[in-house]
Amino acid sequence: MGDLITISSNFLYVAFILYLIATLFFGGSIRGKKQQEKVTMSSKIAIVLTIAGFLAQLGYFITRWIASGHAPVSNLFEFTTFFGMMIVFAFIILYFIYKLNILGVFTLPVALLIIAYASMFPREISPLVPSLKSHWLYIHVTTVSLGEAILAVSFAAGLIYLIKVVDQTKKSKKTTLLEIILYSLFATLGFVIITSVFSAVNYNATFEFPFEGEISEVDYHLPPIAGPNDGELLTTERMDSLFEAPGWMQGVNAARKFNTLIWSLLTGYGLYMIARLILRKRVAAAIQPLLKNTNADLVDEVSYRAVAFGFPIFTLGGLVFAMIWAQEAWNRYWGWDPKEVWALITWFFYAAFLHLRLSQGWHGEKSAWLAVIGFAIIMFNLIAVNLIIAGLHSYA
Amino acid sequence: MKKITCEACQHLNPEGTVLCESCGKPLEEDQYIDGNNKTKLLNMRYEGSSRRSQTYNKSIVDQIWNFFSSVKVGVTLIVITLIASAAGTIFPQRMYIPPTASPATYYEDTYGILGQIYYQLGFHELYSSWWYMILIALIGISIIIASIDRVVPLYRALKHQKPVRHKSFISRQRLHSKTEDVSKEDKELLIKGLKKQRYKVTEDNGHVLAEKGRFSRWGPYVNHCGLIIFLLGALLRFVPFMYIDDFVWVREGETKVIPETHSKYYIENKEFIMETYGDSEEDARFEQALADKGPVAKNFQTNAVIYENSETTIGAEPKLEKVLEDSIRVNHPLKLEGISLYQTSYQLNEFKSMSFIIHETDDQEEEELASFTVDLADPAREYNLDNGFRVTIDQYFADYYLDNGIPRSQSDHPKNPAFVFSVYPPNSDDPEVSFAGIGRNVDATGQNEYKVGLQNFEIRDVTGLTVRRDYTLPILIIGGIIFMIGVVQGMYWQHRRVWIHPTENGVWLAGHTNKNYFGLKKDIEKAIDGTTIQMVVDQAEENKKE
Numbered sequence: 001m002g003d004l005i006t007i008s009s010n011f012l013y014v015a016f017i018l019y020l021i022a023t024l025f026f027g028g029s030i031r032g033k034k035q036q037e038k039v040t041m042s043s044k045i046a047i048v049l050t051i052a053g054f055l056a057q058l059g060y061f062i063t064r065w066i067a068s069g070h071a072p073v074s075n076l077f078e079f080t081t082f083f084g085m086m087i088v089f090a091f092i093i094l095y096f097i098y099k100l101n102i103l104g105v106f107t108l109p110v111a112l113l114i115i116a117y118a119s120m121f122p123r124e125i126s127p128l129v130p131s132l133k134s135h136w137l138y139i140h141v142t143t144v145s146l147g148e149a150i151l152a153v154s155f156a157a158g159l160i161y162l163i164k165v166v167d168q169t170k171k172s173k174k175t176t177l178l179e180i181i182l183y184s185l186f187a188t189l190g191f192v193i194i195t196s197v198f199s200a201v202n203y204n205a206t207f208e209f210p211f212e213g214e215i216s217e218v219d220y221h222l223p224p225i226a227g228p229n230d231g232e233l234l235t236t237e238r239m240d241s242l243f244e245a246p247g248w249m250q251g252v253n254a255a256r257k258f259n260t261l262i263w264s265l266l267t268g269y270g271l272y273m274i275a276r277l278i279l280r281k282r283v284a285a286a287i288q289p290l291l292k293n294t295n296a297d298l299v300d301e302v303s304y305r306a307v308a309f310g311f312p313i314f315t316l317g318g319l320v321f322a323m324i325w326a327q328e329a330w331n332r333y334w335g336w337d338p339k340e341v342w343a344l345i346t347w348f349f350y351a352a353f354l355h356l357r358l359s360q361g362w363h364g365e366k367s368a369w370l371a372v373i374g375f376a377i378i379m380f381n382l383i384a385v386n387l388i389i390a391g392l393h394s395y396a
Numbered sequence: 397m398k399k400i401t402c403e404a405c406q407h408l409n410p411e412g413t414v415l416c417e418s419c420g421k422p423l424e425e426d427q428y429i430d431g432n433n434k435t436k437l438l439n440m441r442y443e444g445s446s447r448r449s450q451t452y453n454k455s456i457v458d459q460i461w462n463f464f465s466s467v468k469v470g471v472t473l474i475v476i477t478l479i480a481s482a483a484g485t486i487f488p489q490r491m492y493i494p495p496t497a498s499p500a501t502y503y504e505d506t507y508g509i510l511g512q513i514y515y516q517l518g519f520h521e522l523y524s525s526w527w528y529m530i531l532i533a534l535i536g537i538s539i540i541i542a543s544i545d546r547v548v549p550l551y552r553a554l555k556h557q558k559p560v561r562h563k564s565f566i567s568r569q570r571l572h573s574k575t576e577d578v579s580k581e582d583k584e585l586l587i588k589g590l591k592k593q594r595y596k597v598t599e600d601n602g603h604v605l606a607e608k609g610r611f612s613r614w615g616p617y618v619n620h621c622g623l624i625i626f627l628l629g630a631l632l633r634f635v636p637f638m639y640i641d642d643f644v645w646v647r648e649g650e651t652k653v654i655p656e657t658h659s660k661y662y663i664e665n666k667e668f669i670m671e672t673y674g675d676s677e678e679d680a681r682f683e684q685a686l687a688d689k690g691p692v693a694k695n696f697q698t699n700a701v702i703y704e705n706s707e708t709t710i711g712a713e714p715k716l717e718k719v720l721e722d723s724i725r726v727n728h729p730l731k732l733e734g735i736s737l738y739q740t741s742y743q744l745n746e747f748k749s750m751s752f753i754i755h756e757t758d759d760q761e762e763e764e765l766a767s768f769t770v771d772l773a774d775p776a777r778e779y780n781l782d783n784g785f786r787v788t789i790d791q792y793f794a795d796y797y798l799d800n801g802i803p804r805s806q807s808d809h810p811k812n813p814a815f816v817f818s819v820y821p822p823n824s825d826d827p828e829v830s831f832a833g834i835g836r837n838v839d840a841t842g843q844n845e846y847k848v849g850l851q852n853f854e855i856r857d858v859t860g861l862t863v864r865r866d867y868t869l870p871i872l873i874i875g876g877i878i879f880m881i882g883v884v885q886g887m888y889w890q891h892r893r894v895w896i897h898p899t900e901n902g903v904w905l906a907g908h909t910n911k912n913y914f915g916l917k918k919d920i921e922k923a924i925d926g927t928t929i930q931m932v933v934d935q936a937e938e939n940k941k942e
Contacts, residue, residue, distance in 0.1 A: 026640065047938045067681065068681065069678070069681070121690065124682075124684040124685045124688070125455065125681060125682060125693050126682060126685035126689070126692075127673040127679065127682040127685065127686070127694065129692060129693055130693055130694065130695055130696050130725070130726035130727065131726050131729055133726070134727040136727075159846075253582075256825040265485075274940070308887050308888075311883070312880065312883045312884060312887065315879075315880070315883070316880065320876050320880070323872075323876075327866075327869070328727055328728075328729065329726060330862050331729065331738040331740065331862050333869075333872070335491070335521045336484070336489055336491075338488075341481050341482070341484060341485050341523075342482075342485065344481060345478050345481050345482055347476060348475075348478040348481070349475050349478060351474060352471045352474045352475060352478075355467055355470065355471050356471060357469045358911075360468065360471075361469060385485070
């Protein structure tokens with residue numbers, strides 16, 4: 001079995017590299033003066049590489065399935081990686097409908113970031129607890145992530161639209177918001193980089209702290225900026241925490257997660273500032289000229305179409321299948337678990353999006369802002385609810 | 397009801413009509429409703445039909461109706477509910493805090509002042525609060541009223557469509573063209589071309605209406621119907637007959653009546669099985685994960701036998717007949733006449749019985765003078781033993797612990813049984829009191845002549861099964877299916893129409909669709925291929941360019 005797992009990880013690695021190169025080729029294809037929907041040599045190579053990458057990731061998925069004996073969607077690493085794969089899949093489909101090269105330049109990096117983010121979590125194959133042992137695991141998880149992936153493409157299209165149309169000649173609320181969105185991408189990258197660096201040097205600092213009436217231990221793999229509440233450093237020759245995490249944070253690992261968040265935000269800020277220094281203007285303002293030939297109406301249409309497909313698929317996977325399974329496993333179809341509530345919030349949000357677009361004429365910029373907010377809600381449910389708000393769905 | 401006469405065709409339209417129901421000509425009086433004016437393209441929303449919400453605004457009923465029929469109000473309600481729902485996830489809901497904790501103190505102790513505010517606002521039970529229920533109800537009302545306000549006039553308008561349309565209706569459609577000279581053959585070719593693309597064609601005196609995908613117009617109302625059915629289904633849960641939620645503990649080897657079946661069904665727990673990963677060879681692949689995380693449960697299973705009781709007299713001994721034998725596992729409930737049994741809980745190694753002996757306190761050999769066995773599920777009050785001994789159980793603690801020096805029981809499960817015995821020596825009415833349990837044997841006075849010692853015990857597992865009946869499920873399923881059908885119906889098809897309006901020698905062409913004009917243009921392009929008829933111009937795009 002060990003060999004199969006190695007093969008599987010290699011497949012994932014290959015997929016990652018292919019997506020990365022494909023992004024560069026998509027980047028190359030928008031540099032000409034021609035209309036951006038045009039198929040060029042560069043864009044042909046790019047889509048072939050993307051498909052090759054997708055097949056490689058499919059190879060990862062299948063081999064890992066064989067190795068573990070269950071569909072690899074059962075922990076945070078597996079699910080998030082699968083989500084990345086579904087984003088690429090959704091992109092490939094939409095690419096063949098609209099031939100929009102610029103979409104590749106934005107969607108593939110999002111998928112890359114998500115896969116890289118996933119790889120920072122424990123990657124060993126883990127057994128299924130009884131409540132997860134059901135065919136509904138595959139049905140529910142795959143449909144939810146496909147739906148959310150299509151909505152992620154809607155976000156990418158919305159972001160393109162905003163970078164293109166928001167006036168960058170002067171600073172405004174909109175430019176600030178746009179920079180915050182881009183900064184959050186930098187922060188994700190920051191998380192990946194800082195986690196990899198300290199894991200490469202095997203950094204470890206152990207704390208002892210009181211938790212629910214007992215003394216617990218927690219291992220920090222990043223230098224402690226925020227230590228556990230009332231914690232005491234056990235490892236020698238490591239820096240002690242600068243301050244303590246607030247006591248109301250939930251869960252035994254809350255302080256460590258909080259510390260990781262601080263590191264990610266700081267590293268992301270560093271990266272963002274370097275980018276600003278090099279570009280000498282706002283990041284969105286630097287990207288804007290590249291979108292000169294982009295057809296804003298078409299991008300708007302793609303963003304809406306993605307919601308039109310993503311919303312029903314999400315409803316099916318995230319609410320309908322979820323309820324059926326919850327009825328089988330937990331004997332209630334709905335229990336107001338935080339993950340369930342956030343799925344409902346996502347559903348409410350996109351329902352409002354569609355009403356505003358179809359009935360109130362919210363096209364273009366308004367609709368693009370909504371697509372961005374919707375994706376923020378999805379990512380909140382994917383990351384924050386798992387890591388911060390503990391519940392039945394928490395993986396890590 | 398006031399009627400409006402169309403100047404062009406004399407048709408009597410209901411008050412509030414924007415475009416004449418018969419010929420489509422804009423009616424002078426009601427133009428303000430959709431902001432039409434003489435030169436602009438027609439606003440085709442809801443076919444220019446008379447909507448109650450746009451027509452009456454006098455009485456309180458009108459105003460309530462108008463309020464709820466507004467999409468803006470609907471969206472606002474959705475957004476408010478969305479924010480309220482999010483607020484409920486800041487701290488755990490009441491059902492997710494430890495069951496023994498008191499909410500009044502738990503939130504404050506765990507989350508400080510914010511937790512206390514959260515508790516006092518009632519956010520710990522937000523989703524069953526009156527105001528959250530009202531929000532959901534308001535959304536329901538909004539869905540119903542907004543749908544009726546639109547679907548009724550829309551249905552009327554589409555049902556009574558006529559091919560003959562007023563010129564101003566034709567020329568003010570978004571897609572429009574005029575061709576001076578068109579041969580009869582070319583006109584036929586155009587109609588054939590449309591039919592080939594599965595347009596339904598109706599003709600009246602040379603005027604043609606070609607239409608397809610009308611059913612997609614009902615999509616939104618179908619999905620709203622589905623939602624309403626779903627909400628009603630969820631509401632029905634509060635009807636006692638529809639919904640049963642009970643729980644039963646069954647010990648291994650025990651046969652118990654299944655609650656809520658009126659003693660019709662009994663369940664026997666043959667065996668409870670709990671497995672963890674790491675036992676079988678297959679689990680070697682999880683070695684690393686198990687080393688990191690510790691033991692992981694693999695299976696919880698009750699091997700159960702279900703019996704039917706044919707004795708209907710209350711109080712009589714049940715006559716049990718085996719109905720089925722099956723396993724109940726997590727994710728695999730046992731289903732029985734609308735009732736489902738779920739594996740939800742368990743107790744491992746509960747004490748089944750304990751055997752004690754009585755010996756003389758000073759006897760180092762602990763020679764048995766008498767012995768007795770206590771059945772922990774049903775302890776007897778008194779035991780008459782050999783050699784004239786007699787023992788009574790004064791107190792029984794199933795799950796013994798000391799609460800500030802006072803012995804108490806934590807639960808009803810015999811997990812740590814302890815007893816206060818009164819031992820009556822032969823021919824004596826003067827008992828000696830002893831306290832005995834697992835690893836405990838206390839002589840209350842220190843002067844007891846006889847000692848009660850634990851000799852043996854038997855253990856068994858207990859399974860905890862949830863008994864659930866939910867007749868609302870089929871309603872929810874139907875609601876869900878209707879909703880999905882409606883969404884697909886409205887989202888992926890479009891209602892496309894082409895009007896052919898004959899002039900002296902030529903034709904005027906007009907096209908309308910509720911979305912995707914690109915697709916309609918392609919259809920028309922195909923249909924006029926090979927004729928002299930002019931391709932339609934997208935007047936909205938033209939206006940944009942100007």
